[in-house]
Amino acid sequence: MDEDPWAGLERSPSDQAFRGHLISAARPWELFRALSPAGNRVLFMVHDARSSPSGRLPAIAGIALSIRERLHDGKRILALRLEEGEYADIFAKFCDDIAETVAGASTEALAVRAIIDQAARWQALLRGARREVLGPQAQLGLIGELRLLLDTLAPMTGLHAAVGSWRGPSGYPKDFELPATCIECKARTASGKGTVRITSEDQLTDEPGHSLLLHVSTFACADSTVSGAVNLHGAVARVRKAVDLTAAFARSRLDEGLDTVGYDGAHSYDFWWLHVGTAWHEVRDGFPRIVPGMYPEGPSGLSYDLSLSSIRAHAVSDDRAGQLIRAGGRIA
Structure with missing residues (x-):
């Protein structure tokens, strides 16, 4: 990997208070890169509670996917935390793809959904579930x-x-x-x-x-x-x-x-x-x-x-x- 986009970031003080770097390419939506307290790479999006999905989040191999409420303003944080450092290069490219997809979303709810959909793509990659490409x-x-x-x-x-x-x-x-x-x-x-x-x-x-x-x-x-x-x-x-x-x-x-x-x-x-x-x-x-x-x-x-x-x-x-x-x- 030529340049690590997480390089130079400080570790967040806690999993309840991520300290992140805004990804400008994903604007107007608030998408950030961050490091967890343990140093894991994190991608998270701050969004209004009305834009959060109502159902259960999918289980994603190799990524901890979570949504929590931010106490001081009631907004929600959708976070993807990479659990295995060996996949850092792939995760960086994966997050770039997410930022591009999120930027094209016409509503905040669709931006949130796009992240979850992309997480399913990561799961297929990591589990080796790739099929033969359609002709x-x-x-x-x-x-x-x-x-x-x-x-x-x-x-x-x-x-x-x-x-x-x-x-x-x-x-x-x-x-x-x-x-x-x-x-x-x-x-x-x-x-x-x-x-x-x-x-x-x-x-x-x-x-x-x-x-x-x-x-x-x-x-x-x-x-x-x-x-x-x-x-x-x-x-x-x-x-x-x-x-x-x-x-x-x-x-x-x-x-x-x-x-x-x-x-x-x-x-x-x-x-x-x-x-x-x-x-x-x-x-x-x-x-x-x-x-x-x-x-x-x-x-x-x-x-x-x-x-x-x-x-x-x-x-x-x-x-x-x-x-x-x-x-x-x-x-x-």
């Missing part, structure tokens, strides 16, 4: 689903209902299941073949009492400097921010889904894409597809490429798709 197509597919959830479904159904309709991570055959409409979501690159991959016979089978829509998003490979380009971290952060602001009760459901599909905030996702187009298709009689029971003697467990040119006749307008999503059922 480019898996990243793009997840970006497409999150974009559909936030930009299309949420304005029609409300964000809480949109998150609840995201059923693919739970093992359901369709990505989204609304009261009377199911949506299978596919994402493709503009430079790729004019096909989408159907990964099972169940993805395009009819569901009793439901309409079925196929949503295809097209993305162009882009550089991170291109306006509007997004990587997987950015797509996740955008949805989380919206949920925290307007549908906080859905946050655990969202995070559970992200975890199930293999998203890991500790991974690097270096592929960037720019959304360039969306097409809706209504899956009904005459739609080219393979469904369960079509081949009673086998084969089964099929996946196949579906040509976009073969389903062009089944394309529907945004208005038609919106009618099905809002009202449910098949609209004549």
